[in-house]
Amino acid sequence: MAIDIPERSIVLDTETTGFKTSEGHRLVEIGCLELHNLIPTGKEFHVYINPERDMPDGAFKVHGLSIEFLSDKPLFEQVAEDFLKFCGDDVLVIHNAPFDMSFLNFELQKIGRKRMQQTTVNGGIIDTLTVARQRYPTGPNSLDALCRRFNIDNSNRTLHGALLDSELLAEVYMELMGGRQTSFMGATGNHMSANGGLTGGAMVAAKQAQRPKKLASLLTADELSAHKKFIDDEIGQQALWHKLADK
Numbered sequence: 001m002a003i004d005i006p007e008r009s010i011v012l013d014t015e016t017t018g019f020k021t022s023e024g025h026r027l028v029e030i031g032c033l034e035l036h037n038l039i040p041t042g043k044e045f046h047v048y049i050n051p052e053r054d055m056p057d058g059a060f061k062v063h064g065l066s067i068e069f070l071s072d073k074p075l076f077e078q079v080a081e082d083f084l085k086f087c088g089d090d091v092l093v094i095h096n097a098p099f100d101m102s103f104l105n106f107e108l109q110k111i112g113r114k115r116m117q118q119t120t121v122n123g124g125i126i127d128t129l130t131v132a133r134q135r136y137p138t139g140p141n142s143l144d145a146l147c148r149r150f151n152i153d154n155s156n157r158t159l160h161g162a163l164l165d166s167e168l169l170a171e172v173y174m175e176l177m178g179g180r181q182t183s184f185m186g187a188t189g190n191h192m193s194a195n196g197g198l199t200g201g202a203m204v205a206a207k208q209a210q211r212p213k214k215l216a217s218l219l220t221a222d223e224l225s226a227h228k229k230f231i232d233d234e235i236g237q238q239a240l241w242h243k244l245a246d247k
């Protein structure tokens with residue numbers, strides 16, 4: 001099965017007070033970062049949220065967020081608009097997406113907002129846990145395990161944190177989509193096959209992803225003139241350099 005690689009995507013992670021909204025648990029942190037053709041743009045959305053309830057010891061041991069710390073943080077209703085605006089209608093990349101989406105949609109419904117898109121592999125949401133299980137059916141496929149598999153440094157992850165986990169997941173996602181070379185070639189219009197290889201004309205995509213404005217040359221006018229003279233004298237007009245010089 002091929003998975004579309006979106007031009008813009010949002011890598012997302014959350015932290016909560018527990019595992020189930022049906023047991024009264026709430027969001028306490030959202031971390032997102034923007035990717036363009038699998039490359040982080042530097043744009044991020046990160047917020048801590050007052051859950052309006054206590055923090056169970058088990059959850060505190062996972063993320064280290066206490067009620068004392070969260071007590072002066074905004075309510076979800078106060079950050080919802082900025083969060084939705086940051087995500088837009090673009091693809092979300094989440095590890096174990098049903099968990100995060102259940103909390104996000106619970107909070108959205110609680111304030112009378114529309115639910116976000118449902119979890120899919122090839123549509124509005126890419127669940128990297130599902131992708132990893134398809135590629136590595138014997139596992140393990142936790143975020144930490146995938147970081148080890150792809151030699152991604154997660155030594156700073158002593159506690160779970162939504163933004164840090166999003167940054168690690170962005171690197172894992174890049175590897176799952178075919179590796180770092182994919183982003184260098186440009187990903188628009190390409191796909192990842194079930195075995196992790198690219199299909200769909202990567203070289204065409206590379207042209208689409210070219211720099212909009214050519215970088216200024218670091219060579220002096222004399223150096224350029226000397227180089228052109230060498231090409232003309234030693235190779236002639238058939239030199240490939242002549243074809244590329246003005247591009």
